[in-house]
Structures are given as structure tokens and as C-alpha cells.
Amino acid sequence: MELSTDAEKLSDSEGTKDIESDDVLELNQFDGLPFSSRYYKLLRERKGLPVWGAKCEFMDSLINNQIVMVPGTAKTGHSSQIPQWCAEFCLSTQYQNGMVVCTQIHQQSTVELALRVADEMDVNIGHEVGYSIPFQTCSSADTVLRYYTDDVLLREMMSNPLLEQYGVVVINQVQDRTVSTDLLLGLLKDVLLARPELRLVILTAPHSTETMLRHYGSIPQIHLDEPQLCEVVYGSGRGGVKDYLCSAIRLALEIHQNQDDGDILTFLATEQEIECAHAILRREGASFALPHGEMVPVSVCPELGHCYLDHSEEKNIRKVFLTCSPSADLFWAVLTIRFVIDAGVQKRYVYNPRIRANSIVIRPISRSQAESRKQLAGPKGKCFCLYQEDASLPAESIPHILEADITSTVLFLKRMEIAGLSHCDFIDRPDPESLMQALEELDYLAALDDDGNLSEIGIIMSEFPLEPQMAKTLLASCEFDCVSEVLTIAAMLTGPSSFLIPPVETSQKALLCHQKFQHVEGDHFTLINIYNAYKYAQEGTYSNVERWCEEHFLSLNALQTADAIRSELTDILKRIELPVSLPAFGSKSNIVNIKRALLAGFFMQFNLCGIFQVARDVDGSGNYFMLTHKHVAQIHPLSGYGTETDLPEWVLYHEHTLSENNCIRTVSHISAHEFIQMAPQYFYYNLPPSESKDQLQQIMDHGSAAPSKGKRKLPTSSHPAIEEQPYERCTIQ
Template structure:
């Protein structure tokens, strides 16, 4: 199609036209105007719309437009280029379009363009915006791929996707041969997936000299990042900043939270125009700030206009549909936290930014296998990104002294995160021929050893430390290694239909809505109706089945049903989508899917066996009968979360002695979340022996050892004869044979 277009509009074929066509002087003025109207889009061959030209005028006003020639020349000359500029420079929308034009110039003979984003919502928003600017249909020439949703076609030439989606695509296309240009946007955030991509792209670029790699950053890249790909500093194109407004510093003695809310009210009373973005630290502060501002807004004089607080949680910008232009006399106050600095790139109405200068980070401790929360200052680059959100005539209030020393760069997530899933993926890449991932910053050695040890316990590695057949199948699922192992074990124990629901419900956000204090007793009563006597994993199955039943009832309003039972409708819809995706993956790799049998005694036991096959490292025992649970792997004591059926202390569920838990939220409330009752015998049956013997010494381990010794002596005394031609049933026959 592009070749046909060039024959109509390109200069290269101009001389091949008949002589009469060359005499432009002979054309009437009307013919010239008609020719202008028929200027064709080089991507779809259709005439441009009037909106294209209107948007083109806006695009040419962006700071990035001044660097177009420099960028295109740099892209043509070398494999790597870095573009540094804030979100409002237009880098994330314009650079990918120019890369698509670069690929079109060689008829896409080396592939298309892919641009990664850290957050799914940003990938969707950018794809929609760029399709509009390019005057093409979304899902055709321009598309996007995010978890659980793909909007692309075979003729897609520019695709936005999340960084983890591109990593999963590499499992089937390790050299990314579909793409001629790979753009890593928001490289300054240094997420695990973005760092892994950069590490693998270094090797891929050596094998594919025609590949182009573009890094987009909002802050000045570090020397280590610049020297990563070639050993020498990469060419960097610096974009002019559109200019930030006035900056004011303060060090309030009564804390940043109260100061921020007081500033919001002062701004509103001043009647100055513009929306407000407030950068706080925790989710609780965001929600509490919204509640306080809502309450205060009701008491304001009508002549001030409406004050509308909007919570934008990190990684989940569920309120982004309201991020249009301001309407009437409503002042919106967006309360958010890191890493949401770039969620507001398209909001031109922001006049004020209030910055606490702090962020909350989860730091993984491999010794105790759980996260700790650290509140620390943001980097200098992040402060600049926040300031840029305000219009040149706006103001940024920094709630910390001007002389405060801030770190130069954001700490890479790869050195602070649980990388078990990452190691599983990299082991899969070794099979695909990418044997080395050259990290910009190497992971913590203790974390790497813990990840390898955990994969070994899960039987994902063979005796040589390579990925086993079990590990290869585990890597096919978009789940953590423990949940992937649980799902595979469910195939062995004929409980796939139930375990796939559990996996989906735990992958999606929590289905429980946490109500206000007034409605809390009512919500607890509603949630108790779904409680299962065996524990929370079974309760999740009850909730999902009730949700599906309400969907199938033609007289039931599903959203109202969820509201009545204080359940999250969006989370349940996502769980349903995840369940479908997991079921499709099982069918694709030809694993058996059992007939639903939820409620039978055998099915209940099999579900627990499957859960223990993956989560035997997350078992705890009530040491004093009062709810103080001793975690076997790290010797910490925790309590059951109040949202648990056991935590609610309902008459239906008493406190079990031994439990399996899905998560230990050590850093926030020291609680065990999603808990199910097990017996020590079930634990012994499913835990690998080499894991059991590596458990630290404790009274709980002594109890397990006594049970194991007693069983061994009983088995030795009985010594039943083997039945000819039959199956001898013993204590090991029920073990998960896939281990």
C-alpha cells in the first residue's frame, strides 16, 4: 500500500509520469486546490481529514518538534538514541510516529515499531491520541497491547504496550524480529521489566544490526545507563522544556499532609483558575485527603465554585476518564503519589502542583521472604517532572526546604524487588538462545540466590540449574511461579475448574470493598454470607460463582448486586477475564481441565493439595490458640487479616491451628491475607523433603518431625504386600507426582 502511495505523491517517481503531467503551469487554480485536498495519508492511502491538519498545527508547537530532523538523522546513522524531555514536550506521542515514518521509508522490510509504557492506561491513552494524530483507525495502523486486552491487527505499524507484555512476547519471538524499532519509554523509572528489556536488547542488537533502540526519559539519564549498550556514551537529544511556573519551598512543622490540604483550600479561596495536583505518599493519605476535602467542600461558600477531589492511585488511574478539560466553575484536585508523575501529561488545566517530596517504596528482604516499606525522598528528576505539570503561569509548592539534599537518580527496582518471576523468565530466554542479560544494575546477590532456591523447591529447575519441563510450562502462565505451580498441580488432582478461579481472583484486585465506618458492620455481614468453612480460598470460589450466577440472571442488575454485597464489580470482571485467559492457556498447551466438583469432600482435599504444591513455603501455626501465627520459613509471628473469614471471628469459622496463606503484609499491618485451614499431615505430604529439612528449627518443625517419624514407623510395621496387577495405595501414592 505504501508503495502505491509513493507512486502517487512521491518525488522519486515524478520523472516517470507523462509529460503532460509535468507541466504544472498548465494546471488551473481549481486543479491545484483539488490536488491539495487529495493529499493522501502515507499509512492507509486515504485522503487526510481536516482534523489531521488541525492537530498537525498543535503538534508543531510541541518542544519535541524542533528536534525532529536531529532525531531522524541520529536514528538513521546508529542503532541507539536517547531522547530526554518531560512529559509535556510530546516525546511519547511524536517520537513513535517518526519511527513509523522511518520504517515506512524502507517499506517495513525490517519490521514495525513498538513503544513500551510502564502503565497500561498510559499505553491505551497514547495509542488513542497517536491514532487520532496520524488520522488512522485505532486497532489497525496504530494499536495497543496491555494485560487482558489487545487492540491490534496484522497491518498495525505502531503498537503501544506495557513493558511486561513485550517481555512475554519475547518468549515466542526472542529476537523481536517483528520490530525494526523498539522504543523504551519512561526508562528513567527503572522498573524491573524495563531494566530486563534493556539488558536483553543489548544482546539482541548485536545479533540484529538493523534493529533500532530508542530510550525516552523524563530526566537526565545516568552515565551508567548511557554507557550500557555500546560501552561509550549514547547520543542524547535534549528537548527544550515548555517551562515551569513559580516554585515555592516550605518546611511546615505540622506535617506535609495537613499542609497540603490547607494549601488546597487556600488556593480555592483565592479564586485563581486552575486544577490542583497533590503528590502525597500512601494510599491511605490519598483516600483520607479525598474524604476531608469532600467534607470541607460542602461547607464552602457557593460563590467559590465546586471543589472536586479525585483519587488517582499509583498504577491504577481509575479516575482518568474525568481528566478532560475543566468545565464550569469546578476545580478538580487530583490526589496521587509516585510513580504517577506522567498520568497528567494531557491535562492542560493544571495550575497548581503541591509536592510532599516523598515516596513509598517496597523493598524485598530475601531472608524473610517479604517486603518492607520505606518512605524516602524522591529524586531530583522526579521533582522536576512534577514541577513541569503546572502551566508556565502556574505554581509549584514544595513542602520541604530548598536546601534539602535529594538523590540524583531513582533507585532501580531490580535491586529491591522479589525477582523470582524474573529469574524464571530469564531461564526461559536461555532456552531461546538469549543466554545473557547484561543488567545496568545487577540484582542483589542474596535476592538472586533466594529466587533460584525457590524455583528449585518448585521443581522448575533440573539438577544442572536449567529450566526443567515443569519450569517451561510454568513460564507459559502470566502468574507468579507459586501460583503457576498450583495451577499445574490442579491438573494432577482433578480440580482445575476450581483452582483457576482462585488464581484469577487472587490475580485481580481485591473483590472486597472497604466501606466507611458507618457501613462496616453491614459489609462484614454481607461478606460473611459467602464464607466457606475451609477458608478464604474457598470463599473466593463462592463469591465468583455467585457473581457468575447473577450475570446469568436476566432480572438481576449485576452492578447493583455487587453494590448491595459491598463487592468490587470491576475487580470481579477482571477476575472473569483472567480466568478465561488462564483456561485458554491450559487448552493451548493441552493440559486437562476437570469437570467442576466444588463442594465434594474429595474436591476440597484436592484443592488444598494443589495449593500446598505451590504455597508450601507459606504455612503458619497458631502457637498459643489466640491467633498469633508462627510462620515456619522466617520465624515471624503475625495475625490473620480482619477481612479474612477467620479474622472476622464469625461463629462459622473458628481459628485453625495450621494455615496456608497467600500473602504476608509484613510492612503494613503484619497480617496474613487469604488464609485456608490445612492439617500438618497435608503439609508433610506435599512439601518437598529438601525444603522440609531446610526449615529453621522450631517447636512447629518438631511437631511435624514427630508426625513424619510416627508415619514412617507405622509404614515399616505394616509392610503390606504388593497386589499383583493392581495399584498399591500407600502414603506416597497421593503425593503430587509432578513434583
């Protein structure tokens, strides 16, 4: 990946005319080699950044203080320059206290910052400068500056709680308050006490400094000269941001028609809005024959893995970046942006611990986010805020730890207690109800012993970078001899969705392609079909796997990510000496065993009660009643059953989301007989009263099911004595 900068526009003669002969012979202190001419070109650019004037003040503060805070926005250069200065600080002590690690939130910006900084330092990526994101590492033992995503650094703390290989820890994008960032900031308070030589540098937005001062006390701040703001145009309508999507699309088209060259960055709230805007702009933009050339919409959705940013400047092309990322830092290196359209809203997942489901909430962005977005257009650009100037925006976003499912967080903290860090000083403590639900859920999964400490199973579960229920499912697959298949399911569900959502004009073709992979038993098994077909295309006779993915409307990036996740999970199983069975996908016993493993992870028992992620279609029209939640939801449209009229009566589901389209996702058929065979009998007696419970009771008493309201007869595996027969499987070539 190569980043384009303004310095690259300079000709060779312009780039070298100011370099003195002595400078050419100057040696790089990090690798001992002479600096290249490109180093000096980039150095001149770096000296123009607002952060550059604060270098001396920052270095003095770092020498004399254990904690330093630097407030700044995306275009100040603090994310790229300050970690380099920290590397110089560690070099000055001959790395006696360790190297430098700098955290980021997004994987994309982690990689891009590492590449850019390696370029500026005139060293090789993977050697002196490296990066590590989930399931991908590019570094070596000699790496002095590492860019990590915050969750990767957390997992490193499991084996090295005091971070003894680091002399400086830089926590970036603190204002976004992710769960991982809050955990790092809480745990580092004890680490700093245990290691007085360790330095902590906090990079945050100006509006978030008060929160950090309350948490860490009086710490020095390095105030930067903020970049000159662009022209800001606010909305004037009384309706606020009610119709922001239509307004954003209309405004992008107007800019393309009437404004000078420069790309457009549009902040929306949801992936669905991005898909809609992308389709409209692609259709409408094609009708313009303007001096600015073609309008090319580019979707940037980190959550879905659609996050590739092309930084090159192409003639006769105006790119319109469409994103729902709340963070502006993702676009720090895109120098071509001249116009920003900010809807002023964001999507948040809010977890309800009582029914164990996420709700999707659309709410205003914070003032900190609003200011960062304005910086992205540059001093000569324009920012169009679709909200009114006097709109009431919160100073900061609500910390994710107050609204997220913290079961994985509690499992991690229990593991850290074993490692010696028994206390996490939270900036904002999680809700007591969420904390209690997380502890109960870990108890249901047998991850805790009678004293509330991690059990042996809990310790093994914490080794896997998976949600606890999926980790338990993977452990159960070792018992049921279906490890290979469950590894694939876990990898496909952990990574971004492999399904590409195409423009409206090709949606029917995409649907037909996706149906070729559909497995009669449901979505979990369909995921195995997709992965196996991808590996066949990759390793077989198909010449171009990228083209194969395009033809089948699948995301190559998502499938590559799933492949990497699967490899790492396999390595973990081998490291802790758990068996990895050979693939057996297709036989009836294998299908039954996969369902048993899934139920082992997604059934939890506690005090003779339980939670099953199982639902029943109560009226034959797709209204699924969740047994323990007593809520009704529909199957998600992207499910293999989403277009079916003849739906299974009983399903096992992976996720329930409360939103405008209240739905259960990743569902697979399970018969009532299988359900009864695979779950403890005492569970049924504690179910809330319902027609579904009555049907299960009738089967238990008499061995026959109640009438199934005209459901289709799906193949089941309720009788282990049935002779094994291979299922029909699709082989896509």
C-alpha cells in the same frame, strides 16, 4: 475512551479557516484516505509542543545511528510524537525491517497514548495504531505502531527473541527503572548486535541520561526545549515531610477556597493515605459553596486498578486527583491540572530474600521525579512542594531490580536461554543473595534440572503470566482435578483486589456485604465465591452488573480483569494440552484437592529442608508463628478472618508483608492432620525447634492433636474416606 484536548475547544470555523484547499485533498500516507479537519486542528496543537522543533534532528539521528536517546519530561510531547516519527521512518523503507513498538509502564497511559496517537495520525485504533496490555490486545496484522506495557513486550520476546517484526523499539519512562524495563535494556544489547538494521530509541528524564551513557556508550542525544516551569512554592518547616498528609489536605482545601479554576493533583505515598485524604476532602469539600463549584476527590491507584481518569472539563467542578504513583507520566493528558501538591515521598516494596517477605518503605522521591511533577501544572499553574528547596533528594530512584523478588525474572531469563539469548547485560546487577534465593526457589519448585537449566515443568511454568509458585499450583491442580477452582484463585490473586474500601460512613455496610461471600475454609475459597457470584450476576437475571458491584462494594474493573486473566490462563492450558476439569466447588474432596494444589505450589523442598507458607496461632489471640521463618505476624484486616474472634489455629497464607501492620494476607484454614497428610514427612524433622513442631510430632506419633487453646472446630477434610457432602455456599442475587 475519548480524550479531550485544547484543540477540541475550537469551533469548526476556527478549526478550518487556516486549511488551504490543497491541504484538504492531502492523503494520509498510512491509510491512503484524505485527512479530516480534526487532523489539522490537532496538527496545530502538536506543533506547539517542545519536542516538535527537534523533528529534523531526530530523523537524521535515527537514519544514521542504531541507538538514539531523547531526554524529556511528561509535557514535552515525546511519548506521543517520537513514536509517530519512527512510524514515518519505517514507512519510508516500506516496512522492510518491521514496524514500531513503544513501551509504557502503566496500562492506563498505554491505552490513552494509543488512542491519542491514533487520533493525531487520523487512523483507526486497532488498525494502523494499536496497543497491548496484560490480558487485553487491540491491534491487527496491519498495525504499524504498537503501544505495549514493558512486561507484554518481554513475554513476546519468549517466542520471538530478536523481535524480528519490529524495525524500531522505543523504550519509554526509562528513568523509572522497573524490572521489565531493565530486562529489556539488558537483552536489547545482544539483539542490536544480531540485527544491525534495528533501531532503539530511549526516552528518559534528563537526570537519567548519565546512566544510559554508561550502559550503551557514546550515543546521540536529542535535547528538547523544556516547557516553561510553573511557579514553585517550597515548604519551609524544619520537620521536612513528617506531616505531609495533613499539610496536603489542608493545602488542597485552601487552593479550592482561594485560587482560580483548575484541577489539583496531589502526590502522596500510600493507598491508605489516599483513602484518608479522599474521605476528608469529600466531607470538607461539600461544605464549601464557592464560585469554583464542588470539590470532587478522585483516587488514582494503578496498583489497585483504580486508575480511571476523566479528561473532560466540567463547569462548577474542581477535581482533586489523589495518587501514590511515583510516575508523573500517568497524567500527561490531563490538561485541566493547574495545581500540583507534591509530598516528595514514595512507597517502595523492598524484598528480604532471607525471610521471603516484602517490607514497605517510605523514602524521598528522586530529583528526576520532582522535576517531572513540576511540569504537570503548566506554565500558568503552581506546584507546592511540601519539602524544603534544599532537601537532599537522590538523583535517581533505586532500580526495582535491586529490591524486588526476582524469582520470576530468573525463570524468564532461563527461558530466554532456551530461545538463544543467553546473556542479559544488566545496567545494575541483582544482589547475589537475591539471585541465589531465586535459583533455590526455582529448584524447590522443580523448575530446574540437575544442570541448572529449565526442566520440563519449568518450561511449562514460564508459559503462564503468573508468579512461579502460583504457576506450580495451577499445574498441580491438573493432577488433583480442581483446575477450574484454582484458575479462579490464580486470576483473583493476580489481578487487583476486588474489595472496594468505602468511606468511613459506609464501612460497616461494606463489611456486612463482604461477609456474605465468606467461605468457612478461608480467603482462597472466598475468592471463588466472589467470582462465581459475579459471573452469576453477569450472566443471570441481574439487569445491571455494574450496579450489583456497587451494591456489594466490589470493584467491577478488578472482577473484569480477573475474568480476562482466567480466560487467558484457560487458553494457555488448552494450547499446551493440559486438562481443564469441570467445576466441582463445594464437595469435601474438591476442598481437599484445592488445598493440596496450593500446598504443592507453596511448599518447596531442597536438600531435605523446606519452606511452607503455613503458620500457627500460638497464643489464641491471632499471633501467627510462621514455621520456617520463625517470625510472628497477624492476619490482614481485609481477610475474612480479620474481624473474627475465634480464629483457626493453622493457616496457609499467600503473602507475608513486613510493614507497620506486619501481616499475612489471603489465608485459609488448614488442620494439622491435613498439613501432615499433604507434606513429605522428612520436612518435619528439619523444622526449627518450636511448640508448633512438637504438636505436629505428637500427631505423627500418636494420631491426636495437642489441646488447641479453645479454637473453634472448623470443618476439615483429613479423612478421604468421609462421605462427600456439599458445603454451604452463598448465592448473592
